[in-house]
Amino acid sequence: MSAADAIVNANRLLLRKLLVVSVLMFGFAFALVPFYEKICEVAGLRDIFRSDEVAAKNTQVDMSRSVLVEFDSNTQRLAWTFRPLALGLAAHPGAVMQVEYEVRNTLDRPVTGQAVPSYGPQRAAQYFRKLECFCFQQQTLAPGEVRRMPVVFVIDPDLPKDIGTITLSYTFFEVAGTQKRPG
Amino acid sequence: MSAALDTHGKAHDGHDDHGDHGHHTPTGFMRWVTTTNHKDIGTMYLWFSFAMFLFGGAMAMIIRAELFQPGMQIVTPEFFNSMTTYHGLVMVFGAIMPAFVGFANWQIPMMIGAPDMAFPRMNNWSFWLLPPAAILLVASFLVPGGGAGVGWTMYAPLTTQMGPGMDLTIFAVHILGMSSIMGSINIITTILNLRAPGMTLMKMPLFVWTWLITAYLLVASMPVLAGAVTMTLTDRHFGTSFFNAAGGGDPVLYQHIFWFFGHPEVYIIAIPAFGVVSQVIPAFSRKPLFGYASMVYATSSIAILSFMVWAHHMYVVGMPVAGQLYFMYATMLIAVPTGVKVFNWVATMWKGSLTFETPMLFALGFLFLFTLGGFTGLVLAMTVVDVQLQDTYYVVAHFHYVMVAGALFSAFAGVYFWFPKWTGKMYDETLGKWHFWLSIIFFNVTFFVQHFLGLAGMPRRIPDYALQFTEFNQISSIGAFGFGLSQVFFLYIIIKAIRSGEKAPQLPWDGADTLEWTHLPTPAPYHTFENPPTVK
Ligand code: HEM
Ligand SMILES: [Cu+2]
Numbered sequence: 001m002s003a004a005d006a007i008v009n010a011n012r013l014l015l016r017k018l019l020v021v022s023v024l025m026f027g028f029a030f031a032l033v034p035f036y037e038k039i040c041e042v043a044g045l046r047d048i049f050r051s052d053e054v055a056a057k058n059t060q061v062d063m064s065r066s067v068l069v070e071f072d073s074n075t076q077r078l079a080w081t082f083r084p085l086a087l088g089l090a091a092h093p094g095a096v097m098q099v100e101y102e103v104r105n106t107l108d109r110p111v112t113g114q115a116v117p118s119y120g121p122q123r124a125a126q127y128f129r130k131l132e133c134f135c136f137q138q139q140t141l142a143p144g145e146v147r148r149m150p151v152v153f154v155i156d157p158d159l160p161k162d163i164g165t166i167t168l169s170y171t172f173f174e175v176a177g178t179q180k181r182p183g
Numbered sequence: 184m185s186a187a188l189d190t191h192g193k194a195h196d197g198h199d200d201h202g203d204h205g206h207h208t209p210t211g212f213m214r215w216v217t218t219t220n221h222k223d224i225g226t227m228y229l230w231f232s233f234a235m236f237l238f239g240g241a242m243a244m245i246i247r248a249e250l251f252q253p254g255m256q257i258v259t260p261e262f263f264n265s266m267t268t269y270h271g272l273v274m275v276f277g278a279i280m281p282a283f284v285g286f287a288n289w290q291i292p293m294m295i296g297a298p299d300m301a302f303p304r305m306n307n308w309s310f311w312l313l314p315p316a317a318i319l320l321v322a323s324f325l326v327p328g329g330g331a332g333v334g335w336t337m338y339a340p341l342t343t344q345m346g347p348g349m350d351l352t353i354f355a356v357h358i359l360g361m362s363s364i365m366g367s368i369n370i371i372t373t374i375l376n377l378r379a380p381g382m383t384l385m386k387m388p389l390f391v392w393t394w395l396i397t398a399y400l401l402v403a404s405m406p407v408l409a410g411a412v413t414m415t416l417t418d419r420h421f422g423t424s425f426f427n428a429a430g431g432g433d434p435v436l437y438q439h440i441f442w443f444f445g446h447p448e449v450y451i452i453a454i455p456a457f458g459v460v461s462q463v464i465p466a467f468s469r470k471p472l473f474g475y476a477s478m479v480y481a482t483s484s485i486a487i488l489s490f491m492v493w494a495h496h497m498y499v500v501g502m503p504v505a506g507q508l509y510f511m512y513a514t515m516l517i518a519v520p521t522g523v524k525v526f527n528w529v530a531t532m533w534k535g536s537l538t539f540e541t542p543m544l545f546a547l548g549f550l551f552l553f554t555l556g557g558f559t560g561l562v563l564a565m566t567v568v569d570v571q572l573q574d575t576y577y578v579v580a581h582f583h584y585v586m587v588a589g590a591l592f593s594a595f596a597g598v599y600f601w602f603p604k605w606t607g608k609m610y611d612e613t614l615g616k617w618h619f620w621l622s623i624i625f626f627n628v629t630f631f632v633q634h635f636l637g638l639a640g641m642p643r644r645i646p647d648y649a650l651q652f653t654e655f656n657q658i659s660s661i662g663a664f665g666f667g668l669s670q671v672f673f674l675y676i677i678i679k680a681i682r683s684g685e686k687a688p689q690l691p692w693d694g695a696d697t698l699e700w701t702h703l704p705t706p707a708p709y710h711t712f713e714n715p716p717t718v719k
Contacts, residue, residue, distance in 0.1 A: 018368045029410020
């Protein structure tokens with residue numbers, strides 16, 4: 001084998017190795033997905049779909065103040081009507097409260113949706129403990145079905161004093177990949 | 184650059200002289216389409232990146248024109264958002280990165296004594312993937328919904344809600360990534376396998392070293408970006424939920440994947456710039472580079488560390504405190520090897536016989552202003568400070584100091600430095616100095632005040648702002664128009680030099696001592712080092 005051939009072969013070998021590295025790194029991006037989920041699980045992050053634990057000390061009701069809780073509802077690219085039955089209520093921190101939301105599937109096919117909560121102001125989120133919520137599971141509604149769903153919550157008495165109003169907002173998304181295609 | 188504007192005939196002579204090809208050599212446009220010569224391809228990369236630089240610059244002018252006054256004057260908010268998006272994408276992927284690949288193509292074979300790149304035909308492909316990507320980016324303005332207004336970081340969930348312009352942008356990123364990966368494989372193979380006898384790794388010019396390291400960074404990080412935008416694409420069209428909270432995904436995941444690519448990317452831009460400056464400063468100090476080996480080790484450790492600091496872009500996503508502290512200290516650690524490099528450049532000049540021609544001026548501009556950008560980077564690295572400054576104009580000022588005054592100035596230094604070798608002509612030294620002083624003054628007028636705007640709380644990526652920010656924004660806009668015009672002036676300097684520049688002497692810079700200066704005629708002939716030199 002001549003020297004020139006030897007170089008060509010060495011070049012091809014290196015080319016192949018580097019291509020393998022690129023393909024592996026492409027796969028690595030996808031491997032980050034389960035890895036990230038595991039980290040979040042271990043670190044206890046991203047537990048918005050779980051019921052919050054209420055520590056014993058929080059059962060004390062703080063009668064000295066009340067917080068206005070406003071309810072909001074949205075849908076994202078999903079033909080459901082979705083509304084809270086009350087627009088707002090006043091809650092004492094530490095007291096267990098309940099509200100209801102009503103949702104109606106206006107489509108002629110069963111649809112599965114998932115509600116995602118968010119809070120305003122954002123820093124109120126950590127003091128807003130949901131004991132029961134329709135957002136803990138996916139909801140599947142038959143064509144035209146109407147459903148009333150409760151939310152049970154406690155506001156942590158440690159809520160900073162300057163927060164007088166909390167807005168709880170839900171957005172319903174269609175869960176991708178669950179819709180039955182006709183035929 | 185010569186060949187592009189030189190009379191075509193002359194370049195052909197070079198080709199035809201070389202009669203051993205035995206087949207017909209295409210002429211005119213087809214010559215450029217089919218060329219596999221590293222010098223031709225380097226030339227095309229440089230002109231392409233300059234065209235993209237003007238395109239991205241034009242978008243910057245629109246941004247600064249809109250921000251000249253509070254309120255909405257010139258464009259709609261949607262269009263403004265797409266301007267910031269494509270300005271960022273075009274400058275990073277279209278202007279700065281291809282410019283340094285252009286340098287790599289011209290210089291690496293000549294500096295290591297190789298006849299060409301290892302895979303000349305793949306080299307041709309790497310370049311010709313770029314124009315289609317640029318066309319896709321422009322085309323995304325023409326589809327319903329217009330260009331994507333998501334920012335160059337392309338964060339989910341906004342990207343999952345955009346019109347078809349987003350899809351075209353994603354495809355463009357895919358193609359740009361493929362081009363970079365092919366280019367990098369070529370560069371690594373050339374450097375590792377085609378060095379002239381005696382050219383050991385630790386004898387290579389530092390520019391070659393920085394490109395070897397950069398090419399590895401590209402091979403390891405570009406595919407991760409491709410993965411991130413592919414997931415965005417499947418979320419948009421194929422019912423996956425990587426970043427869709429309702430389907431069990433998480434938009435924050437996108438940021439992790441993006442910045443796993445994104446921080447190495449900033450060093451992909453910066454490290455070749457370090458390389459150019461490491462050739463220019465010794466040449467004009469007439470002394471060898473101080474601490475060559477420590478430069479190699481510092482650059483390598485910067486490259487390795489750059490994969491471990493990505494979440495300093497994400498301090499406000501709700502990371503646990505332990506995570507914030509880790510990313511803060513790891514980021515600050517990068518300042519140590521970076522400091523080593525800065526001190527080495529300064530020590531190179533110490534007691535040198537300095538002269539200040541245009542390449543040296545741009546290298547010094549780089550040295551001052553890149554260091555300043557590094558300092559503001561350290562400020563942003565502090566998690567408690569970044570919570571305040573994230574997404575303000577302070578960040579904009581920071582990364583323009585490292586990318587414009589850093590990478591771009593270094594590219595200017597390189598163009599002036601190697602121009603005689605490439606074309607056999609000299610640029611007009613007086614005009615070059617004007618270009619430098621106009622650029623550095625207008626650069627600072629544009630971006631220095633943005634530090635104050637950011638500290639005062641002006642957010643980035645907005646078309647309108649509160650009245651108290653007006654004066655600083657007007658100063659910044661005036662600076663930006665001046666900076667833009669100075670770059671059109673640069674185009675004039677280059678064209679004038681190609682057309683009617685004086686004939687360059689064999690060794691225009693007496694301190695330059697790498698192979699392309701010591702072993703090759705000026706201008707470099709079309710084919711060089713077909714018989715490798717022996718390096719002692
Ligand atoms: C070497 C060249 C560098 C380049 C090209 C560069 C580029 C950038 C860019 C484009 C951003 C904006 C990210 C966004 O979209 O928000 C950024 C942010 C940042 N940079 Fe750099 N950077 C460089 C060096 C550094 C250094 C040396 C440090 C610190 C030691 C640093 C620390 C940071 C931090 C902490 C942020 C995040 C700021 C924020 O998001 O609020 N950078 N950089
Ligand atoms: Cu970074």
